[in-house]
Amino acid sequence: MxxxxxxxxxxxxxxxxxxxKAALMxxxxxxxxxxxxxxxxxxxxxxxxxxxxxxxxxxxxxxLLVVVRNWRPYAETxxxxxxxxxxxxxxxxxxxxxxxxxLALGGSSQxxxxxxxxx
Numbered sequence: 001m002x003x004x005x006x007x008x009x010x011x012x013x014x015x016x017x018x019x020x021k022a023a024l025m026x027x028x029x030x031x032x033x034x035x036x037x038x039x040x041x042x043x044x045x046x047x048x049x050x051x052x053x054x055x056x057x058x059x060x061x062x063x064l065l066v067v068v069r070n071w072r073p074y075a076e077t078x079x080x081x082x083x084x085x086x087x088x089x090x091x092x093x094x095x096x097x098x099x100x101x102x103l104a105l106g107g108s109s110q111x112x113x114x115x116x117x118x119x
Contacts, residue, residue: 005100009059016070019077024085032056032066042088049092049099063098071103 013031018024025040033056034048052060068089075082089101 005063005065008063008065008100009056010065010067011056011059013066013068014070015068015074018070018074021078021081024074024081042084045085046088046092049089049101050096052098060098063100066099066101067104068101069104 011031013028015024015027018027022040025038025045028034028045028048029038029040032048032054034054038044038048038054048054049066055064066089071082093099093101
């Protein structure tokens, strides 16, 4: 099965410098422009990813593509936290048809895929 991701509202979640759960939650909150009441825990992250009401403007109609970059240092520093993050991303994407989360391989925090802005 192939999925056409063209036209999706794309957000880059750049984890450069993230070494713990608190920093990951802050980065997600900033990248997705989550409300101040975002709980900064795994359940709140899962709920926010699946909740169209907190998605960026334009993402609901077009679908949301979250590109996770520079994730390897966090995965190496906190492997348990990274496994939990992957589970949360996968669960949210499985239950939310208009959400796609992808892991970018290679590149640096200074480079972005064509058409994507680092937030």
